[in-house]
Amino acid sequence: MAVKYNQWKALLAMSKASLKAILRSPSAVIFSLGFPLVFILVFGFIGDNGITVKVGVDKQTDTSSYLYRELAKEKSLKLVTDKSEAEMQDDLRKGRLTAIIRINTLPNQGAAPSADVKVSTSTAAVDKISLFNSILRGVIYKADDSYYPRASVAKLEPTEVLPGRRYRTIDFILPGLLSFSLLSAAVFSTAFLFFNLRQTLVLKRFFATPIRRIYIVLGEALARLVFQLAGAILIIAIGYFAFGFTLVHGWSTFLEMLVLTAFGVIVFMGFGFVVSGLANSESTIPPIANVITLPQFLLAGTFVSVDAFPSWLQPICRIMPLTYLNDAFRKIAFEGLHLWNVGLELGVIALWGVVVYIVAVRVFRWE
Template identity: 70%
Template sequence: MAVKYNQWKAMWAITKASIKAIFRSPSAVVFSLAFPLVFILVFGFIGGRGVSVKVGIDHASDTANGIYAQLKEDKSIRLVTSTPKEQMEDDLRKGRLAAILRIDASKPAVLPEYKVHVKTSTAGGEKTGLLFNILTNSIHNLDDKAYPRPTVAEIIPEEVPGRAYKTIDFILPGQLGFSLLSAAVFGTAFLFFSLRQTLVLKRFFATPINRLYIILGEALARLLFQSFGSVIIIGIGYFCFGFTLINGFATFLEMLLLCLFGLIVFMGFGFIVSGIAKTESTIPPLANIVTLPQFLLAGTFFSVDVFPAWLQPICKIMPLTYLNDALRKIAFEGLHLWNVGPQLGVLCIWGVVVYAVAIKVFKWE
């Protein structure tokens, strides 16, 4: 009696072989892990510093006074004191310095006690205004200490508990989306085109394995690889840069499930590219048509709100926009998968459309 062919066992064999191939592929590792990690490290290290103004201090300036001491303690200002005068002037004209300050002391008992000369350049832009605000506040603080006086109004502060929204809380979900979209589109397109070109698919057809199980095996390999990559990305963000997982491990698991769902949707784009590509050299341009606009406009590096009003509707059509938004809401706001129904709904619609097109254009041979 003949033994029935085990489709699941064959699928798992394809999965294991594909995982080995993915880890041996430099491009897969670079796009899925290296690039997102580099961006996370860069934004993670600079994220907590905020905006700073670089200001030169004239060598003839009086530095033994309260104004200079306050500016030195202010984290929003970087004082440059050792650069030669000619270099400071050149840096000012080229916008590398917001201003050059010279603090002169007046004669004893003559008010104002100090005169602050501020030399600026039209190249300073918005940082010039920020510098004047910092200077004004510093001088007002000194006035309050030196000349206490009545005031017409009293400020009564009230602070409510809140959660700081760090740069890493915005960047990391975007880089997860970047990783998923890159791996799904480029990885799937190159893989199935290569399998056709090298006649591997034709050899598969000589075996009893069903075509569906071939796709499931390759898809499972990518799901496992991207799960590994997502764990690394989230782990480094959480332990090294304080990425917010509001509900701890439960939030981590929900983000992981959402990542896998997004990957399945994005793989449809890879099947389309693989199906319409005539040669291997045409895959990168076709894949970039799908991925590049989403990398730039789908809230990966910048919020969609910073774009012009006419461009925002285009941003809000893209599937990566909704994946990034859902990841941020789950991680920072503490929402659950059932609370991000609108985002999941749009991704489902994209999935139906994309796979309908993929079925039409995908080629086995």
């Protein structure tokens, strides 16, 4: 009695073989895991220190004065004291220093300290000098309020502090890098794989077997899905445990991010099918793939919010599917929304999926 051919068993066998091939490919591992992990480590260690203003301290400055000690406490200031006057002047002209400050102590007027402050700056530091002046004035005004109490035109009530979550740099960067790793891996690996299978006539040989075409595609898709989910777990785990990446609802948020990861991989694989169908040689795959991935890497809110771009450019950014995947990841991870709350984002990504798979079917070649 003939044994019926098991399509699902063949699918799993193909997935296992494809997964081994992916793990043995240095480029696949680097683009999917290495590249985003390096950026996450860099931005994670940078942290949320914000803008730092470097100010040179003149050698004649009285470092024991009240004003200098108060300035040294400011976290946004970095006081440079280990350079010569010539070096500081050169750094000031080149914009490496925002200003050079000299503080001379004057005879006290009663109990209050007194000082003469001279600030030198240059046109190269125009972007930060206003911030430094604001910090300096704030320190002086605080001292004036302490030593010279006076009437005010307004009474400032204590600030009402509402409970909230701190939005860290990692909360913005990690979802963007995770999304881009899904896009780049799905496009490049799918394009190279199916192009090579077609060129080596492996796909043609599959026609001599009982396996159906749809199971070939599903088998390769399953291998990439498993690989990308494993990568996503690693990326999120490092962000969460090492740098405090926010998962609002804990495990449920984590699982929803994995579901979104799977959805993104499936849609982005369509771009890979399109590239493999359009490419006439292996050398033409990277240029075509970069046309799809590079603009989204730069403009889809991976490192910088879309709102920071010029108003004329933002509509272009809002067309890209990666923009909506980035937004969905951030809304689920930090804002605590669920998959059913990001219907707009999922709808736009799904629409892209429908369009790109229609194109893929029309340009895809099995031989």
